[in-house]
Amino acid sequence: MANTEAGTPLPHLGDYFKDLYHCSDCGYCVDAIWQERGIEHICATLGSHSPxxxxxGQGYIKLARAWLEGEELALPTLAERVFSCTGCGNCERICPIGLRPMNINRALRRELVDRDLAPQSATGICANVSSQQNPGGAPFAERYAFVDRRAFAESAGVGATHQGAGAATIYLPGCAAAHARPAEASAAVELLAAAGIQVQLLGDEDRCCGAPLRELGFAAAARAQGAQLAERLNARGYDLLLTSGCECANTFIGMDRQRTFAAWLADAMEQGVLRLVASTELPVVACMESCQATQATRAGNPDDNAALPRILAALGVPVVGDAASPYRLCCGGSGGMAALHPESSQAMARARIDAVAGAAALVSVDPRCVAQLEAARTADDPPVYGIAEFLRCHFTIAGGAA
Amino acid sequence: MSTAATDGLVALGNFAGAALLTDPVDLVAYRRDTSAATPGKPDAVVRPHTAEAVVEVLQRANRARTPVYARGGATMYAGGVNPSAGGIVLDLGGLNRILDIDLDRGIVVCEPGVRFGALLAALRPHGQTIGIVPSTAPAATIGGALSAHALGTGSPQFQSFGDEVAGLEVILASGERVCTGSAASSRAGYFQRYCIGPDLTGLFLGADGTLGIVVAVALWLHPLPEHRQTNSYGFADAAGVQRCILEIQRRELVGNIWYAGAYEAATIKARIGQAFPEKAQGPLPGFALAVDYRGDSGRVREDEQRIAEIAARCGGVPFPDFDAAYFHRLRNDEVYWYSFAGFFAMSRCAILMASVPTDRMTAFLDVITAQRQNYPQYPLGAALVMCRRGLHGGALAFYDEATQWQGAVAAMEECAGTLVAAGCVPYKTGKVWAAQVKGFGPYWGLLQRIKRELDPHGILSPGDLGLGG
Known part of the structure; x- marks a missing residue:
C-alpha cells in the first residue's frame, strides 16, 4: 500500500489506517435523522457551508485513504475542504462502529500544516495566539479587564480575591470568556466569591492553553502553549483549577484537580453552597448545548451540557425544548470556523438560533458559543447568556457557605 | 466527459440553484456505495434542488451522451450508484421536501432525497408511518429505497418497498416528465396505483435509475402500531425453521409481524456468548427464528400464540436468551446493519441480497455452506428476512479491504451464479448481479427493448442491471 505523496510519508494519517479501511460507507456521518435519539442532522458544515x-466525515475518510494510497490530490483544494470542519464530533458520536472521522480531519490538518498548506486565516490564528495569547488577536493587556466588573458580588457585600497568589483555587476564564464574553468571566468570579471560594487569577502570567491551535492542526505549537500554561499553573500551586472555556477543559482532560466552572456551579447549587433569589420574572430558557462540552463527556468527563439544566432546575427556571441531545449541530464557533469561513460560521449560528422556538433567553455553558450566537443574533431574537451572566441578570445572591 | 457536456453543466451551475462539483478532490467521495462493487470515477457531481433542474441535467446529458448515475444516501449493497462509466453523479439529496401528507387518501408524497428518518419524524405527529423501513433508515433516502427494492421492517406484512408505492413522477432521459398511477390524471392526483392501464409505476421500481429519474414518490400511510413485542424460538436445524415460516406464510399470520429473521448457529453462539458466556458453553439451538410483532395488542397476542404453536409443531422451543441477548435490542435500538458486521469480523462486508422461495431456504443455506468451504479466507454469513411470501436472503462475505478486496468480489460473483442455479433470484440488483440478469433470456430481451425505448442513448446508469456500460 502506498504511503507517500511524492515520497513524503504521512505519519499523522498512519495512526488511522484501521479507520480508513473499516468505514462501510453507511452515511450516518454525512447526514442522519433519528428522532428517537435527538438526531436532526449530523454535520453543520454540510448544512451551512457546502453540501x-x-x-x-465520510469524505475526510475517503480523502485520507486516497492520499495515503498515493493518489494525486490538489493539496490546496484539499486544504480548503479539510479546514472547513467545526470539529463538533457528531460524526464520531454517530459512527456505529466507533470510527474517528473528526480525528482523521485533524490528522489531515496536521499533514497540511507540516506542508505549509494551512489557510492564511489559520496561520493568522496561530500568530494571534503567539503574540496576544488568544485566537482572535485581542490585546493581551485586556485579558483580565473583566475583574473590574464586580458590581454583582459587591452589591451583595462579597468581594473576590484576585490576582493574588495563595488561594487554593485558580480560575482560568479561557480566551473566549476573557476577551469575547468578559461579562461571563466576571460573573463567574463573583459567584465563586459568593460561595466563599477565594480564587487566584493568573493575570499577566496567563497563557492560551493551545486548544485553538490543536483544533487547527498546529500540534507542536499547541503543545508548547499547553506546556507554558502548565508551568505557570504549577508554579502558582492550586488545589482546584476551574475554567469557563469548554475547549480549554478538553485540553485539561487527564489533569488532576480540574473542573469546569459549570460543573462546579451545578454542584454548588444542588448542595446549597450558593443561594440565589430571583430578582426578575424568570424567562423561559432554551439550553444551547456546546459540542466541545459533549466531547469532554466522550472522554469520560462530567457533562457540562447536563450541568446546565441541573443549575436551571435548582433555581426553578423554566426550560423549553427537547431533552439535551449530544447531536446538536455546531453553532459555528468551534474548529476555527469563525475565522476560516466567517459567513458559513454565521449561518451555522443563525441555524441554531432559528431552531429554537418559544424561548425568551438562550443560555450556554460555553462562552465561545455565547459569543458566536451573540454575533449572529438580531434584535428580534432572544438575548444570549453564559450561565454565570444569566444568573447575574436574573438573580441576587442570598448567601453562600462562607 | 465531452466538452459540450462540461460546458453545459457549468451553465447549469447557475440554473435553478443546482450545485456543480468538478474538482477531483470533491469527486473522490462519490465513487461508491456501501457494497464491495468496483468504484467508478465520476467527471462531475450535480446536486439539483428542483425537478426542473433534473430535466435540464438530463436534456444536456442526453445531447452530449454523458452517463448519469442517480445517487441518494448511497447506503445500498449493490453498487448501483457507482459511476462505472464516468459521467455525472446526480446527487438527489437536494430534492428533500415532503410535498403532501394526505390523511384522507392515506398517502404521503415526497421528493426522492428525503431521508427515512425525516419522513418518519414528519408522520409521527399524525399517528402515521410507512410500510417498509430498511435498517439503513437514518441515512437512507426514499428514492434509493424504491430504486433498489428496499426491505426490512414491514417486509412480513408488506413484502417490499415497491409494494408500498402508490405512484411516481419520473423524468425520462429525454427530459420528459411523466406521472404514473392515478396521478397520470393531473385532476386526480395520487390515490391509486393500479388504474388506467398497465402498472407503469412498477417499471421504475428496482430499476436502479436505468429507465428514468424519480422526482416524486407517493407512499401508502399506515397507522403507528400501539403495541410491540419480540419473541425468539430455537430449532435443531434450518429445516424446522423453513417448515415454520412456510406454515406462518400459508396461514397468513403475518399481519402483525413487522420483522422476522432467521439466524444461523454461528450467530446464536456469538450473541449468546457475548451476553451469557456460561450458557454458550452448553448446547444451543442450531437455528433460531425471531419475530418482532407490532399492532393491536390483542391481535398480537393471538398471533403470537398461534405462531408459538406452529413453532412447537416444527420442533421449535421458546428461546428467550436469544431474544434478551440480541434480538430485542436489535429491534428496539435498531442500530445494526449488515455492513457493520464487517467491522467486527474483518474490515468490510460484501453482500449479495437474493429473493429466496421459502421452500428453497435450506438450498440457499447449502450454497452459503459450500461457499464457506471454498473460500475460508472470506468468512461467510447468511441473513434471512421473512417476507409476506418468500424470503430475502443475504450472503455476507467479510474481507479485509486493504488486501482482499478484489478476491472477495470475485468470490461473490461466483456465489451469485450458484445462488441463481439453486433457484434464488437477484434482489438489490445494481451491478453485483448484473451478469446473472443477462441469463434470464426473454426477460432480459424485454428489459433491453424497454431500455432502448426510454433511454435510446443509454445515458442512465449504464452497467446497472447489466444494461449498457
Missing amino acids: GLSYS
Missing part, C-alpha cells in the same frame, strides 16, 4: 461530501 459536498468532501466536507463530511
Whole structure:
C-alpha cells in the first residue's frame, strides 16, 4: 500500500489506517435523522457551508485513504475542504462502529500544516495566539479587564480575591470568556466569591492553553502553549483549577484537580453552597448545548451540557425544548470556523438560533458559543447568556457557605 | 466527459440553484456505495434542488451522451450508484421536501432525497408511518429505497418497498416528465396505483435509475402500531425453521409481524456468548427464528400464540436468551446493519441480497455452506428476512479491504451464479448481479427493448442491471 505523496510519508494519517479501511460507507456521518435519539442532522458544515461530501466525515475518510494510497490530490483544494470542519464530533458520536472521522480531519490538518498548506486565516490564528495569547488577536493587556466588573458580588457585600497568589483555587476564564464574553468571566468570579471560594487569577502570567491551535492542526505549537500554561499553573500551586472555556477543559482532560466552572456551579447549587433569589420574572430558557462540552463527556468527563439544566432546575427556571441531545449541530464557533469561513460560521449560528422556538433567553455553558450566537443574533431574537451572566441578570445572591 | 457536456453543466451551475462539483478532490467521495462493487470515477457531481433542474441535467446529458448515475444516501449493497462509466453523479439529496401528507387518501408524497428518518419524524405527529423501513433508515433516502427494492421492517406484512408505492413522477432521459398511477390524471392526483392501464409505476421500481429519474414518490400511510413485542424460538436445524415460516406464510399470520429473521448457529453462539458466556458453553439451538410483532395488542397476542404453536409443531422451543441477548435490542435500538458486521469480523462486508422461495431456504443455506468451504479466507454469513411470501436472503462475505478486496468480489460473483442455479433470484440488483440478469433470456430481451425505448442513448446508469456500460 502506498504511503507517500511524492515520497513524503504521512505519519499523522498512519495512526488511522484501521479507520480508513473499516468505514462501510453507511452515511450516518454525512447526514442522519433519528428522532428517537435527538438526531436532526449530523454535520453543520454540510448544512451551512457546502453540501459536498468532501466536507463530511465520510469524505475526510475517503480523502485520507486516497492520499495515503498515493493518489494525486490538489493539496490546496484539499486544504480548503479539510479546514472547513467545526470539529463538533457528531460524526464520531454517530459512527456505529466507533470510527474517528473528526480525528482523521485533524490528522489531515496536521499533514497540511507540516506542508505549509494551512489557510492564511489559520496561520493568522496561530500568530494571534503567539503574540496576544488568544485566537482572535485581542490585546493581551485586556485579558483580565473583566475583574473590574464586580458590581454583582459587591452589591451583595462579597468581594473576590484576585490576582493574588495563595488561594487554593485558580480560575482560568479561557480566551473566549476573557476577551469575547468578559461579562461571563466576571460573573463567574463573583459567584465563586459568593460561595466563599477565594480564587487566584493568573493575570499577566496567563497563557492560551493551545486548544485553538490543536483544533487547527498546529500540534507542536499547541503543545508548547499547553506546556507554558502548565508551568505557570504549577508554579502558582492550586488545589482546584476551574475554567469557563469548554475547549480549554478538553485540553485539561487527564489533569488532576480540574473542573469546569459549570460543573462546579451545578454542584454548588444542588448542595446549597450558593443561594440565589430571583430578582426578575424568570424567562423561559432554551439550553444551547456546546459540542466541545459533549466531547469532554466522550472522554469520560462530567457533562457540562447536563450541568446546565441541573443549575436551571435548582433555581426553578423554566426550560423549553427537547431533552439535551449530544447531536446538536455546531453553532459555528468551534474548529476555527469563525475565522476560516466567517459567513458559513454565521449561518451555522443563525441555524441554531432559528431552531429554537418559544424561548425568551438562550443560555450556554460555553462562552465561545455565547459569543458566536451573540454575533449572529438580531434584535428580534432572544438575548444570549453564559450561565454565570444569566444568573447575574436574573438573580441576587442570598448567601453562600462562607 | 465531452466538452459540450462540461460546458453545459457549468451553465447549469447557475440554473435553478443546482450545485456543480468538478474538482477531483470533491469527486473522490462519490465513487461508491456501501457494497464491495468496483468504484467508478465520476467527471462531475450535480446536486439539483428542483425537478426542473433534473430535466435540464438530463436534456444536456442526453445531447452530449454523458452517463448519469442517480445517487441518494448511497447506503445500498449493490453498487448501483457507482459511476462505472464516468459521467455525472446526480446527487438527489437536494430534492428533500415532503410535498403532501394526505390523511384522507392515506398517502404521503415526497421528493426522492428525503431521508427515512425525516419522513418518519414528519408522520409521527399524525399517528402515521410507512410500510417498509430498511435498517439503513437514518441515512437512507426514499428514492434509493424504491430504486433498489428496499426491505426490512414491514417486509412480513408488506413484502417490499415497491409494494408500498402508490405512484411516481419520473423524468425520462429525454427530459420528459411523466406521472404514473392515478396521478397520470393531473385532476386526480395520487390515490391509486393500479388504474388506467398497465402498472407503469412498477417499471421504475428496482430499476436502479436505468429507465428514468424519480422526482416524486407517493407512499401508502399506515397507522403507528400501539403495541410491540419480540419473541425468539430455537430449532435443531434450518429445516424446522423453513417448515415454520412456510406454515406462518400459508396461514397468513403475518399481519402483525413487522420483522422476522432467521439466524444461523454461528450467530446464536456469538450473541449468546457475548451476553451469557456460561450458557454458550452448553448446547444451543442450531437455528433460531425471531419475530418482532407490532399492532393491536390483542391481535398480537393471538398471533403470537398461534405462531408459538406452529413453532412447537416444527420442533421449535421458546428461546428467550436469544431474544434478551440480541434480538430485542436489535429491534428496539435498531442500530445494526449488515455492513457493520464487517467491522467486527474483518474490515468490510460484501453482500449479495437474493429473493429466496421459502421452500428453497435450506438450498440457499447449502450454497452459503459450500461457499464457506471454498473460500475460508472470506468468512461467510447468511441473513434471512421473512417476507409476506418468500424470503430475502443475504450472503455476507467479510474481507479485509486493504488486501482482499478484489478476491472477495470475485468470490461473490461466483456465489451469485450458484445462488441463481439453486433457484434464488437477484434482489438489490445494481451491478453485483448484473451478469446473472443477462441469463434470464426473454426477460432480459424485454428489459433491453424497454431500455432502448426510454433511454435510446443509454445515458442512465449504464452497467446497472447489466444494461449498457
